[in-house]
Amino acid sequence: xxxxxxxxxxxxxxxxxxxxxxxxxxxxxxxxxxxxxxxxxxxxxxxxxxxxxxxxxxxxxxxxx
Numbered sequence: 001x002x003x004x005x006x007x008x009x010x011x012x013x014x015x016x017x018x019x020x021x022x023x024x025x026x027x028x029x030x031x032x033x034x035x036x037x038x039x040x041x042x043x044x045x046x047x048x049x050x051x052x053x054x055x056x057x058x059x060x061x062x063x064x065x
Contacts, residue, residue, distance in 0.1 A: 007043045010036050010050055017057060026064045033058045 002008055013036035020029035033054060040051045 005039055005042050007039065007050075010039050010044075010054070013039065014054060014057060017061070021061055021064070024064075026061050029061045030058065030065060033061060 013032045017029045017032035017036065020026070020032065036054045037051070037058065040048065040054055044050055
């Protein structure tokens with residue numbers, strides 16, 4: 001079992017966010033993207049590309065809210 005802050009969960013959170021985005025559940029998508037961002041900040045170096053990817057996802061969903 002992975003810890004709640006394990007970097008492998010970033011992809012899972014982002015994928016779940018994408019599913020919610022596709023079914024127009026934008027608040028849930030936003031919530032999962034924020035969870036992914038929290039994990040990236042706590043487990044990856046500040047210049048890691050995953051951080052930018054998650055932030056882009058957040059901005060896309062934020063515009064739809």
